[in-house]
Amino acid sequence: MKEPYPKILTGAYPLGPYPMEKLRQVNEPTTAIVGPIERFDEREHGFNRAARGDYGSRAQHRSSRGYPVSGAVASNYAGLAAMGERAHAAIEETMPPYPLPEDPGILTRHVKSLGYFMGADVVGTCRIPRYTIYSHDSAGNPVENDHPNAVTIVVDQGYATMDASSGDDWISSAQSHRAYTTSAFIAFAVAAYIRKLGYAARVHYSEDYQLVLPPLLLLAGVGEIARNGIVLNPFLGLRFKAAVVSTDMPLEADKPVDFGLQDFCRKCKKCAVECPVQAISYDDEMSVYNGYQRYPFSAERCTRFRLTNPHGSFCGRCIKVCPWNKPAGWTHDLVRWMIQHAPVLNGFFVRTDDLFGYDKANRDRQWWFDPSE
Amino acid sequence: MKEPYPKILTGAYPLGPYPMEKLRQVNEPTTAIVGPIERFDEREHGFNRAARGDYGSRAQHRSSRGYPVSGAVASNYAGLAAMGERAHAAIEETMPPYPLPEDPGILTRHVKSLGYFMGADVVGTCRIPRYTIYSHDSAGNPVENDHPNAVTIVVDQGYATMDASSGDDWISSAQSHRAYTTSAFIAFAVAAYIRKLGYAARVHYSEDYQLVLPPLLLLAGVGEIARNGIVLNPFLGLRFKAAVVSTDMPLEADKPVDFGLQDFCRKCKKCAVECPVQAISYDDEMSVYNGYQRYPFSAERCTRFRLTNPHGSFCGRCIKVCPWNKPAGWTHDLVRWMIQHAPVLNGFFVRTDDLFGYDKANRDRQWWFDPSE
Numbered sequence: 001m002k003e004p005y006p007k008i009l010t011g012a013y014p015l016g017p018y019p020m021e022k023l024r025q026v027n028e029p030t031t032a033i034v035g036p037i038e039r040f041d042e043r044e045h046g047f048n049r050a051a052r053g054d055y056g057s058r059a060q061h062r063s064s065r066g067y068p069v070s071g072a073v074a075s076n077y078a079g080l081a082a083m084g085e086r087a088h089a090a091i092e093e094t095m096p097p098y099p100l101p102e103d104p105g106i107l108t109r110h111v112k113s114l115g116y117f118m119g120a121d122v123v124g125t126c127r128i129p130r131y132t133i134y135s136h137d138s139a140g141n142p143v144e145n146d147h148p149n150a151v152t153i154v155v156d157q158g159y160a161t162m163d164a165s166s167g168d169d170w171i172s173s174a175q176s177h178r179a180y181t182t183s184a185f186i187a188f189a190v191a192a193y194i195r196k197l198g199y200a201a202r203v204h205y206s207e208d209y210q211l212v213l214p215p216l217l218l219l220a221g222v223g224e225i226a227r228n229g230i231v232l233n234p235f236l237g238l239r240f241k242a243a244v245v246s247t248d249m250p251l252e253a254d255k256p257v258d259f260g261l262q263d264f265c266r267k268c269k270k271c272a273v274e275c276p277v278q279a280i281s282y283d284d285e286m287s288v289y290n291g292y293q294r295y296p297f298s299a300e301r302c303t304r305f306r307l308t309n310p311h312g313s314f315c316g317r318c319i320k321v322c323p324w325n326k327p328a329g330w331t332h333d334l335v336r337w338m339i340q341h342a343p344v345l346n347g348f349f350v351r352t353d354d355l356f357g358y359d360k361a362n363r364d365r366q367w368w369f370d371p372s373e
Numbered sequence: 374m375k376e377p378y379p380k381i382l383t384g385a386y387p388l389g390p391y392p393m394e395k396l397r398q399v400n401e402p403t404t405a406i407v408g409p410i411e412r413f414d415e416r417e418h419g420f421n422r423a424a425r426g427d428y429g430s431r432a433q434h435r436s437s438r439g440y441p442v443s444g445a446v447a448s449n450y451a452g453l454a455a456m457g458e459r460a461h462a463a464i465e466e467t468m469p470p471y472p473l474p475e476d477p478g479i480l481t482r483h484v485k486s487l488g489y490f491m492g493a494d495v496v497g498t499c500r501i502p503r504y505t506i507y508s509h510d511s512a513g514n515p516v517e518n519d520h521p522n523a524v525t526i527v528v529d530q531g532y533a534t535m536d537a538s539s540g541d542d543w544i545s546s547a548q549s550h551r552a553y554t555t556s557a558f559i560a561f562a563v564a565a566y567i568r569k570l571g572y573a574a575r576v577h578y579s580e581d582y583q584l585v586l587p588p589l590l591l592l593a594g595v596g597e598i599a600r601n602g603i604v605l606n607p608f609l610g611l612r613f614k615a616a617v618v619s620t621d622m623p624l625e626a627d628k629p630v631d632f633g634l635q636d637f638c639r640k641c642k643k644c645a646v647e648c649p650v651q652a653i654s655y656d657d658e659m660s661v662y663n664g665y666q667r668y669p670f671s672a673e674r675c676t677r678f679r680l681t682n683p684h685g686s687f688c689g690r691c692i693k694v695c696p697w698n699k700p701a702g703w704t705h706d707l708v709r710w711m712i713q714h715a716p717v718l719n720g721f722f723v724r725t726d727d728l729f730g731y732d733k734a735n736r737d738r739q740w741w742f743d744p745s746e
Contacts, residue, residue, distance in 0.1 A: 007737040008537070015740075069487065072566030075456070076558060082455030083448070098742045113740030114442065117534050118551060119492070161490050164381070178491060185449060185558055193445030364380040367388075367486030369471045 005101065009109045016116045016123060018235040018328075020221070024340075025255040029218045030262050031225040037131035037291035040212055042138045046303030055300065059307035064173030067313040069368050073177040077207055080181060083188040084208055100197060108252040114193055115153050118186040121240065122154035122233060124220030124254045128246060131291075132212045145210045147200065147246035149253070151190060152213075152220045154233065154242045155183040157319075159327045162239055164365035166312075167320025168276055171368050173313040179241035180206040187243035199249035206241070213242055215292070221254040224261040228271045228280045228318045229297040234259045234336050237324035238316075259336070263343040264323075265295075268350045271318035274359065277305040280318060321359040323350055378474065382482045389489045389496060391608040391701075393594070397713075398628040402591045403635050404598040410504035410664035413585055415511045419676030428673065432680035437546030440686040442741050446550040450580055453554060456561040457581055473570060481625040487566055488526050491559040494613065495527035495606060497593030497627045501619060504664075505585045518583045520573065520619035522626070524563060525586075525593045527606065527615045528556040530692075532700045535612055537738035539685075540693025541649055544741050546686040552614035553579040560616035572622040579614070586615055588665070594627040597634040601644045601653045601691045602670040607632045607709050610697035611689075632709070636716040637696075638668075641723045644691035647732065650678040653691060694732040696723055 007013060014021050042048060050059045065071035101107055108125055115123035128150050134143040157175040165171050184205035194201035204211045214231055217223065222242070223233035232238050272280040279301035286293045306314045319325060326332040338345055353359070380386060387394050415421060423432045438444035474480055481498055488496035501523050507516040530548040538544050557578035567574035577584045587604055590596065595615070596606040605611050645653040652674035659666045679687045692698060699705040711718055726732070 006537075006739045008740050013738065068566060068569040072487075072569055073491070073562050075565040076562055079452030079454075079456035079558075079561065081452075083452035098744050100742075110740055110742070114445075117531060117547075117740070118446070119555065158490060164379075174490075182492065182558075185452075185555075188452070189446050189449055192448040193441060196441040196445055365386065366379045367381050367483055367490070369473075369483070371471050 005106050008113065009106045011105070011109065015109060015112050017121060020122060023221070023234065023257040023259050025221065026258045027255065029224070029256040030258050031218075031286065032293040033215070033291060034288055034293060035131075035291040039131055039133060039135035040290075041136045042134045042143075042209065043136060043140060045138070046299045048138050049300075050303055050307050055304040055307065059304050062307055064177070064313050067170055067173065067371070069171065070174040070177055070313050073174045073181065076181045080184045080188065080205065080207065084203060104250045104252040107250065111151060111190065111194065111249070111251065115151065115186060115190050118189050119155070119182070120153045120186050121156045121236060122152075122222055124152040124154070124217070124222045125251050126150050126152070126216055126219035126253045128211065128216065129219075132215050134210060134212065137210070143210050145202070145246055147202065147248050149247050149249065149251040150211070150216050150220065151245040151247065151251070152217055152222055152242055153183045153187045153190065153244065154217070154222055154236070154240050155179045155186070156236050157239045157241065159239070159325075160365065161367075162320060162325060163327075163362045164367065165320060166361040167317035168309060168315040169312040169361065170370050171313070172316045174368075175316065176241060176314060180243070183241055183243040187245050191245045191247070194245065194247050194249050197249070199247055201245050201247040201249070203243060203245055205243040211244055211246060213244055216244055217242060219253075219256060221257040224257065224259065225294055226261060226271070226322070227265040227269065227295050229294050232261055232322070232324055234261075234324065235328065237322045237326065238319040239325050260340045260343055264339055264346050267346050268323060270321050270323065270350060270359070274317055274321045276315065276317055277301045279305070323353040323358065326358070378479050381486065382479050384478070384482065388482060388485050390494060393495060396594070396607065396630040396632050398594065399631045400628065402597070402629040403631050404591075404659065405666040406588070406664060407661055407666060408504075408664040412504055412506060412508035413663075414509045415507045415516075415582065416509060416513060418511070419672045420680075421511050422673075423676055423680050428677040428680065432677050435680055437550070437686050440543055440546065440744070442544065443547040443550055443686050446547045446554065449554045453557045453561065453578065453580065457576060477623045477625040480623065484524060484563065484567065484622070484624065488524065488559055488563050491562050492528070492555070493526045493559050494529045494609060495525075495595055497525040497527070497590070497595045498624050499523050499525070499589055499592035499626045501584065501589065502592070505588050507583060507585065510583070516583050518575070518619055520575065520621050522620050522622065522624040523584070523589050523593065524618040524620065524624070525590055525595055525615055526556045526560045526563065526617065527590070527595055527609070527613050528552045528559070529609050530612045530614065532612070532698075533738065534740075535693060535698060536700075536735045537740065538693060539734040540690035541682060541688040542685040542734065543743050544686075545689045547741075548689065549614060549687060553616070556614055556616040560618050564618045564620070567618065567620050567622050570622070572620055574618050574620040574622070576616060576618055578616040584617055584619060586617055589617055590615055592626075592629060594630040597630065597632065598667055599634060599644070599695070600638040600642065600668050602667050605634055605695070605697055607634075607697065607713075608701065610695045610699065611692040612698050633713045633716055637712055637719050640719050641696060643694050643696065643723060643732070647690055647694040649688065649690055650674045652678070696726040696731070699731070
């Protein structure tokens, strides 16, 4: 392929299903990273602490995979592990049959397009700051990764099932595993492709991380940090999971985005109200945690409840009730636009959302079975 | 979950993204299965014959995976094989934590919903006739499968990339591998779920078949047989691949469908005109092949060209130019409706299609690179 490159590679069209390109781009995330940030030890993650017994016996021994739908979806991790074993081996067969473009922008849109072709909902890129590399993995081994660039692969958990769910019922963990396994499946194909072009690439997914993903999603412009401390995308809400490919391929970095979420989250507080264990703050202002500006959040309460939830398998109640959890469509696109451009209306939208019952489980559409207790 | 069951499980809503439920259902496929049908020996498949050298040295030694995009997508087969090894072992951990409904219709919509949740575009069910079981596998071992029921998992190859492609260029094999691997990924989760409920289940996908898939897709109402001998779905055209789960779980079988394709294909002949090696018949009437009514088709010409195509990796030109290869949307839904209800207009639609250039590659949207030759 010679210059001029096709329009799709020069940025003339949106690459994926959502108009990410139309969001306002900014030089710094809307939640400040003030630093200094200490590298995180994966052993201190909630699930690893629970596995050591820090949250009690029930949290230590209960697996999301005991619920059959969840266990079935999670069974595909076996195959992903096999992809990983092959992929993490030394660079295999590198066979560049075409001269790659020197322009990193062209190359970046090419690689992103492969992610979209494979079914990703949002694909972003960013540099990898050293503070996003875990200091130690869950087994206690020191972690190093010298790849400068990240490709973030985002997959929707699916609106139809979220519509039928309360967010903290039996399907919750299956929704997570579905999006985790699918994003990893896509990431392995993208990483294999990058290696075939002669560059190093490694997949970071829910069973095998070297990198802390949320700050990478923030830097890559996937979304802004919401009140509950995780990244919110304006088209998917909080209803997604991600995998990341780290690489030494020269890529153009995306910028963080600003679609007005900070004003919205300050007023809304719906996730804080609805959280079954009050793990999310009602504060009007953020504080600073390990160098990140964010609302206070109790990871312990959240993790403990997810592992012990007596009426469900895990929990994603904040994801469900978030007013940004909406189907694709023009009325909701209009509301998204107005939130971005007329923040004075934000309180009105939250109340309208309550009236329409978007926070309720639409049980007419529940396709899964509850265990008999 | 107790009766009454949620509306989604009683058939009140469409389960998936396309209104498959609205198609006219018929008792017998629109292309007659007159029999007797001899069971097929997998060694006689075009690709296996090519591998033995029947189609010459270039066809014997050239792999679709030499093109890097295709090889990267196909690298995920390694993970699917690992899922298969685990899955084909004796029935594991069966832990039915809820009483399953006795009504096979409820159970069928439940299992189909899992397929849709995982991302399938169409999920169907049918009985497994003995003639669809291969007599021998590609290694020459006799094949047996005593599962009465099949779940067909259909995945779109993707309109955006097909729009950019000629159908017989470099992205063709990657499109196939993308839909083959994704449908298998979904099928492994569905099969794992069925086993967790205490039934046997096996996945049949592009790397590991016991069953001949096209007649199962026909019986399950995924579509009708088109002029080029494969199943056409009215919403996806020929632009899909499938995997199948066979099981002894009691399931309700779907019926074959009739959306007017036979009259359309008799008049259209576009695939025959555009086939680069004239493998597709121009005949006005079908003949009978191994008990199936269909148009004559040269599998040898088709396979040989796909393996030796000098300007691409494989070929799906018939898939690309088929007038049923259209994006989702109301104008095209209208045309689909009119074809079904006013077959006298079929010739007009084919000519309109030519005028709008749907058979052309939209190179502005080509995101992949061609090898330098």
